[in-house]
Amino acid sequence: MRHVPDKQLLLLGGGHAHLNLLRRLRGKAPKGWQVTLVSPHPRQIYSGMLPGWVAGHYALEDCAISLVGLCERAGIAFAQTTATGLDLARDEVLCADGERRRFDLVSIDTGPEPALSDLLGATDHALPVRPIEGFIARWPNMQRRWKEHTRPFEVVVVGSGAAAVELAFAIHSRAAREGVSGVRVCIVGRDAKPLADTAGSASRRAMHLLQARGMQWCGDRTAVQILPRCIQFERGADLPFDACLVATGAAAPHWPRAAGLSTDDAGFIRVDRTLRSVSHPQVFAAGDVAAHVDTRPKSGVFAVRAGAALADNILAACHGAALREWRPQRRALYLVSTGDGRAIASWGALSASGRWVWICKDWIDRGFVRRYQE
Numbered sequence: 001m002r003h004v005p006d007k008q009l010l011l012l013g014g015g016h017a018h019l020n021l022l023r024r025l026r027g028k029a030p031k032g033w034q035v036t037l038v039s040p041h042p043r044q045i046y047s048g049m050l051p052g053w054v055a056g057h058y059a060l061e062d063c064a065i066s067l068v069g070l071c072e073r074a075g076i077a078f079a080q081t082t083a084t085g086l087d088l089a090r091d092e093v094l095c096a097d098g099e100r101r102r103f104d105l106v107s108i109d110t111g112p113e114p115a116l117s118d119l120l121g122a123t124d125h126a127l128p129v130r131p132i133e134g135f136i137a138r139w140p141n142m143q144r145r146w147k148e149h150t151r152p153f154e155v156v157v158v159g160s161g162a163a164a165v166e167l168a169f170a171i172h173s174r175a176a177r178e179g180v181s182g183v184r185v186c187i188v189g190r191d192a193k194p195l196a197d198t199a200g201s202a203s204r205r206a207m208h209l210l211q212a213r214g215m216q217w218c219g220d221r222t223a224v225q226i227l228p229r230c231i232q233f234e235r236g237a238d239l240p241f242d243a244c245l246v247a248t249g250a251a252a253p254h255w256p257r258a259a260g261l262s263t264d265d266a267g268f269i270r271v272d273r274t275l276r277s278v279s280h281p282q283v284f285a286a287g288d289v290a291a292h293v294d295t296r297p298k299s300g301v302f303a304v305r306a307g308a309a310l311a312d313n314i315l316a317a318c319h320g321a322a323l324r325e326w327r328p329q330r331r332a333l334y335l336v337s338t339g340d341g342r343a344i345a346s347w348g349a350l351s352a353s354g355r356w357v358w359i360c361k362d363w364i365d366r367g368f369v370r371r372y373q374e
């Protein structure tokens with residue numbers, strides 16, 4: 001009997017949306033399909049818990065999901081490499097290990113790139129929060145430096161969104177927890193207020209807490225260049241620092257657009273409500289790398305929510321069945337930790353803060369990771 005070669009399903013990136021699919025594949029890999037996950041790292045660090053790790057609330061294992069483990073349990077292949085391009089004429093993924101991997105279906109959940117293109121010197125003289133593994137590797141050096149410092153140690157965090165604000169609070173708390181005095185933390189953002197994308201009252205709560213803890217907020221300042229010891233802005237005086245972190249938001253990787261996939265103006269892959277590329281039906285995408293027809297902010301909440309629909313539709317596509325539409329919820333609950341065992345919640349126009357918010361966040365985050373760790 002002639003051997004019929006398996007069809008190839010490639011999953012690029014072990015992001016929030018793919019985790020759901022990897023779990024669903026356990027014992028149920030589609031017949032006649034060979035499935036491979038391509039990821040530069042054998043684990044996925046849950047970004048929602050990263051500030052808690054910085055603050056010292058979590059060990060790294062608490063925040064890590066083993067992608068190799070998920071693949072083993074699903075009985076699928078794991079390729080430790082990075083996708084660097086797509087050849088859509090041949091249906092191949094180009095990888096950093098030099099391989100070209102053929103596919104019949106490909107699903108992309110590779111997350112965002114750090115938004116650094118408008119900020120000269122950021123990769124040389126600052127510590128970008130993404131890629132997260134790079135941040136984790138360089139974080140101990142920052143701790144060593146502030147311990148060795150004899151005069152005040154000035155930390156500047158560039159960015160005004162939730163990630164920047166959480167990290168700033170986490171750093172401030174970590175220094176205090178380690179008994180290191182003289183670590184001063186300043187957040188610099190192009191928005192007038194911190195957490196500008198959340199409820200106005202959440203932003204005011206953040207501002208109030210920053211002031212109460214002696215931290216500084218410098219709003220309405222667009223950083224254009226980072227030099228070895230100072231930041232330069234579009235307007236106004238330079239800001240000196242001892243250490244600078246950058247959490248300026250999400251940019252698109254260059255290779256989806258370069259491959260000829262339809263993208264939005266920023267380069268994110270345009271998908272319809274079934275999470276299928278609007279230009280290439282053999283391509284699915286979800287999470288921050290995708291531009292859904294119902295535009296939503298780039299956030300882990302929406303990436304997780306997309307996961308169930310993505311898993312349904314990838315499996316349906318493998319079986320030649322009909323796809324279902326996914327309409328993202330209008331609002332998401334944002335929980336911003338403040339490093340001191342408290343957090344700020346923001347839902348639409350409403351907000352709240354306190355110890356109980358942190359307890360909820362901790363419970364939700366640990367529960368999410370545990371679901372994939374077992």
Ligand SMILES: Cc1cc2nc3c(=O)[nH]c(=O)nc-3n(C[C@H](O)[C@H](O)[C@H](O)COP(=O)(O)OP(=O)(O)OC[C@H]3O[C@@H](n4cnc5c(N)ncnc54)[C@H](O)[C@@H]3O)c2cc1C
Pocket residue numbers: 012013014015016017018038039040041043044045047048049050051081082083084109110111112129130162163166167247286287288289298299300301302303335
């Ligand atoms: C410090 C911090 C805190 C945050 N907190 C929250 C929060 O509390 N709530 C919230 O909603 N959002 C939060 N976010 C935003 C959230 O992290 C992102 O929106 C979310 O990670 C997007 O998920 P994703 O599935 O698109 O990609 P990711 O979670 O980024 O995963 C992408 C994966 O793909 C891999 N990858 C990357 N490039 C390639 C490639 N070329 N080939 C193969 N694999 C690749 C990566 O290694 C990674 O494993 C936070 C972000 C940060 C930085």
